[in-house]
Each structure stands twice: as structure tokens, then as C-alpha cells.
Amino acid sequence: MNAYAKEHPEALTEELKVALPLKPADVLAHAQRVINFTFVVDPERLEDIAENDTPKALMVGRSLLPVLKAAMPCYSG
Numbered sequence: 001m002n003a004y005a006k007e008h009p010e011a012l013t014e015e016l017k018v019a020l021p022l023k024p025a026d027v028l029a030h031a032q033r034v035i036n037f038t039f040v041v042d043p044e045r046l047e048d049i050a051e052n053d054t055p056k057a058l059m060v061g062r063s064l065l066p067v068l069k070a071a072m073p074c075y076s077g
Helices: 002-007 024-040 045-052 055-071
Strands: none
Touching: none
């Protein structure tokens, strides 16, 4: 990915360039987020928790939604 970025800088937005150079740990961390927030935790269930009126559910749901949105930019919940 770093080689591609060097060879094709015009293909990357400034937002993406901030993350360069990528390290192996970055790739593994992204894979972990994808697994956790795609297969382990259902994004819609987190939304339901956040909308629930109970204080504990609100605390958990509200604290996890920003993480979910940051990990999955395609998620617009």
C-alpha cells in the first residue's frame, strides 16, 4: 500500500495521505475493527442501545457509536 501511494500520489486525497506511511500494525488494527464491528457487533443493535432510555444502555451505546463510525466510514448511522 505504501508503494502504491508513492507511485500514485494523485489517487489519494489529503485525508488519506495523513495516515501514511502505513505500518503492519495499522493494517492489523483495521482488520480487527472490521471483524468486531461487522461480525461481532451489529451496528443497528448499537443504534438501538443508544436510543434506549436506560442510563447504562445510553452510556454504552453512545460511547461505542463514535468508534463504530470512525472504524467504518461507510457506516452512516
